[in-house]
Amino acid sequence: MDTIQNSRKVISILVDNKPNTLARISSLVGRRNYNIETITASETHMPGVTLITLVVTDTDPDVLDQIVAHIEKLEPVREVHVMDSTGGLYRELLLLKVIVDKDARSSLVEIAEVYRAKIIDLSRSSMIIELTGEPSKLDGFMDLMSEYELVEVCRTGVTGMNRGM
Amino acid sequence: MLLSGAQIVMEELLAHGVDTVFGYPGGAALDLYDALYEYSDRINNVMTAHEQGASHAADGYARSGGKTGVVIATSGPGATNLVTGIATAWMDSTPLVAITANVASHLIGRDAFQEIYITGITMPITKHNFQVSDASEISDVIRDAFRIAHSGRKGPVLVDITKDATIAKVEYEPRKPMDLPAPLCIDASEAEKVAALINEAQRPLFYCGGGVIASDATDWIRRIAAKADIPVCHSMMGAGVMPHDDPLNLGMVGMHGTVAANRAADECDLLLAVGVRFPDRVALSPKKFAPKAKIVHIDADRSELNKNVKVDMAIRCDILQAMEMLHEGVAEASHPVWMAKLADWKAVCSRDCPEGDGLDPCSLIAKISELSGPDAIYVTDVGQHQMWAAQHVHHNEPKHFITSGGLGTMGFGYGAAIGAKLANPGKRVVHLTGDGSFHMNFNEGCTAAKYKLPIITVLFNNRVLGMVYQWQTQFYGGRYSATEPERLTDFPKLAEALGVKGYAASTLEEFEACYRKALEEEGPVWIDCAIDRHIRVLPMIPGGGTVEDMITE
Structure with missing residues (x-):
């Protein structure tokens, strides 16, 4: 199972898309000394409504409850909830640029296949790999990649959705 | 248009x-x-x-x-x-x-x-x-x-x-102001549970704060306290929740709170915390605060619940409405054993004011209370004088003690007093300040003079930054770093320069004479009162301590 259950919690926040909303949330998190791992903001199907997803490393229920209670008070916030650990689906996207030589190329292609990652750019000396999945899968992939000479890595941060209705 | x-x-x-x-x-x-x-x-x-x-x-x-x-x-x-x-x-x-x-x-x-x-x-x-x-x-x-x-x-x-x-x-089209959202009512079953806890308790205690004052729930607290025989202590922001001389009033709780209030918090079996934050100046040691009590916390803000102190029952709702419902649910009761204990603690009077004819903070405040009438509004700055005022002013009504509690803003007082006077032109407004705080905001004397606001400023002038000085005495071996500014300010002269009447007093008789004159003035007055820099604010529980660590002399 994925590591979200064990060491992280995902908080999903629906907000009105008003100026400074992301800044208000990150300011609050900073001020209250909560530890966040990632924060993402994205459009939703509702016009003027944005989804902000926070991944926090505090999993103490009292701390989580405090985070939710404080976020709830912000004026542009419509809805906040801590996502279900087991019923939730979480995805993150990773882009990675790695130096390739003849020897490395085939082993990288193999690893990419195992992870169902896509090679989206290939040149004589480098390769860009795209991988989508649960954060734990990305972590595992990164672990293998540590043996190679990496040029650049970026991860989007987690977004998630509860299963069913 | x-x-x-x-x-x-x-x-x-x-x-x-x-x-x-x-x-x-x-x-x-x-x-x-x-x-x-x-x-x-x-x-x-x-x-x-x-x-x-x-x-x-x-x-x-x-x-x-x-x-x-x-x-x-x-x-x-x-x-x-x-x-x-x-x-x-x-x-x-x-x-x-x-x-x-x-x-x-x-x-x-x-x-x-x-x-x-x-x-x-x-x-x-x-x-x-x-x-x-x-x-x-x-x-x-x-x-x-x-x-x-x-x-x-x-x-x-x-x-x-x-x-x-x-x-x-x-x-632009004029419109009526927006409706405020309807207050969040307490759940009837929750109100019943709280009432049942009150009815079962042997040693109940109210701990009331600014939320009670802000939601105009003072009357209901007084009624519940009287009906169910519950003593009341308050945070500094809750001053005025009970009439000064009510036998159920224990006064302020916390770092500089009364012996009775702090002992009661330590011994109670039910703590009814209403409109409070359990800050570090009250729940100095959050895990050891009200250790024998079931704690019920009622507040309008959900994020205050379980923030500083973990409670047994946390209720987010409108305080006024909740108190009204609770009053209905509680049974008439009396707790003679508990009251006898409280009376013993109340008899322990702890202060550092010397006896005698000199000018000291306690007798100054007693004199001010006596001369200003029951309806005066007291506005303070921050420091020792603020604590003395919180302890010794006869608080009788809500919204009559205006002080910077949470932020502790030196320089708050004079501006706030000007605002208080303009909001309450018919009431006596007394500004209590210290020489440290007053140096931060005395410039507003020109404002009080210009608008002819009869605000009386009583300056507790010990020529040190008293509260920090007290800590340096108590905890830093008397190393007075930057707390003895040795300023040459002549406050009566400064007052005159701003268009304010200025007096100085060094005995209680002199002070009384000045204060009586001040009460007759149509504009602002400052009275510079020389007090001893060694007088401490007592009692005191050091930061992080419990009632057992209380310094009383």
């Missing part, structure tokens, strides 16, 4: 019942002030010496009068000078609308003259803030600002308007 953005601001202020604003003009605020000129027959602009004074005045006006305070400042330094005042209001949940002008919208982000990102700066110290650069949004935003400031747990809101938006003319 076609109005400028600035005129719309005035119309909305009027629509929200505002007849007094505190503020200071400036370049970006020229059009706001031009509109104030036009509306000066309906809106009184009280101009202070400094924007900080204006922000505290708006705060004192709101705390003592119950209405939302309004402060206006220009961009840049005008706006940043409000920051301490807004933060003070934020920490003590005062409803405040701060209106700042900003540079024209085409200059925003270009570091223009007197441009500052005040919405960014005030983000963590406001309930919400707005930046408006379109005149057609001003009406909605001001309405929202008043709604937010005054609903739920009250607090400050900032509205920043670009200069071009104050100039632009748009269509």
Whole structure:
């Protein structure tokens, strides 16, 4: 199972898309000394409504409850909830640029296949790999990649959705 | 009708019942002030010496009068000078609308003259803030600002308007102010549970704070206390929740609280915490606070519940309505054993004031209370004098003790006293301050003089920064670092220079004579009272300690 259950919690926040909303949330998190791992903001199907997803490393229920209670008070916030650990689906996207030589190329292609990652750019000396999945899968992939000479890595941060209705 | 953005601001202020604003003009605020000129027959602009004074005045006006305070400042330094005042209001949940002008919208982000990102700066110290650069949004935003400031747990809101938006003319239709959201009622089953806990308790105790005062629930607390025989202690912000001489009144709890209140918190079997935050100045050791009690916490703000102290029952609801329901549910009771214990603790009087004819803080406050009448409003600055006032002033009514509790803002007092006097022209306003605090804000003497406000300032002058000095004595081996400023300020002369009457007193008889004269004055008076720098605020529980660590002599 994925590591979200064990060491992280995902908080999903629906907000009105008003100026400074992301800044208000990150300011609050900073001020209250909560530890966040990632924060993402994205459009939703509702016009003027944005989804902000926070991944926090505090999993103490009292701390989580405090985070939710404080976020709830912000004026542009419509809805906040801590996502279900087991019923939730979480995805993150990773882009990675790695130096390739003849020897490395085939082993990288193999690893990419195992992870169902896509090679989206290939040149004589480098390769860009795209991988989508649960954060734990990305972590595992990164672990293998540590043996190679990496040029650049970026991860989007987690977004998630509860299963069913 | 076609109005400028600035005129719309005035119309909305009027629509929200505002007849007094505190503020200071400036370049970006020229059009706001031009509109104030036009509306000066309906809106009184009280101009202070400094924007900080204006922000505290708006705060004192709101705390003592119950209405939302309004402060206006220009961009840049005008706006940043409000920051301490807004933060003070934020920490003590005062409803405040701060209106700042900003540079024209085409200059925003270009570091223009007197441009500052005040919405960014005030983000963590406001309930919400707005930046408006379109005149057609001003009406909605001001309405929202008043709604937010005054609903739920009250607090400050900032509205920043670009200069071009104050100039632009748009269509304006007057509307009634927005309805405040209906108060969140306590669940009937929860109210029953709390009532049952009260009815079972042998040693119940109320711990009341600013939330009780803000929600006008004082009467209900008094009624429940009387009906179910529950003693009441209060945080500093809760001063006035009980009449001074009520046998159920234990006084203030916490670091400088009474022996009885702190002992009661330690021994009670049920703590009814209403409108409080369990801050580090009350629950000094959060895990050991009220260790024998079931704790019920009732507050309008869910984020206060289980924040500092983990409680047994946390209820988010409107306090007034909850107390009304609780009153219904509790049974008449008496707790003679508990009361006898409390009486013993109440008999332990702890103070550091010397006996005799000299001028000391305790007899000064007793004399002031005696001469000022029961309905006087006391406004303090921050430090030893504030604690002495919290302990010894005869608090009888809510909204009569105006003090910076959460932020502890030295320099709050004079501005706040000006606001309190304007909100309560018929009441005596007494400003209690120390020489440290007063050096931060005495400039507002010019304001009190100009508006002929008969505010009496009693200066507890021990020529040291007393509270820090006390800690240095107690915990730093008498190493008085930067607490003996050795200033040469002659306060009576300074008073005269500002247009204020100035007196000095070094005995209680002299003080009484000055104070009696001051009561007859039509304008402000300062009385400089020389007190001994070694007098401490007692009792005291050191930070992180419990009642067992209480210093009483």
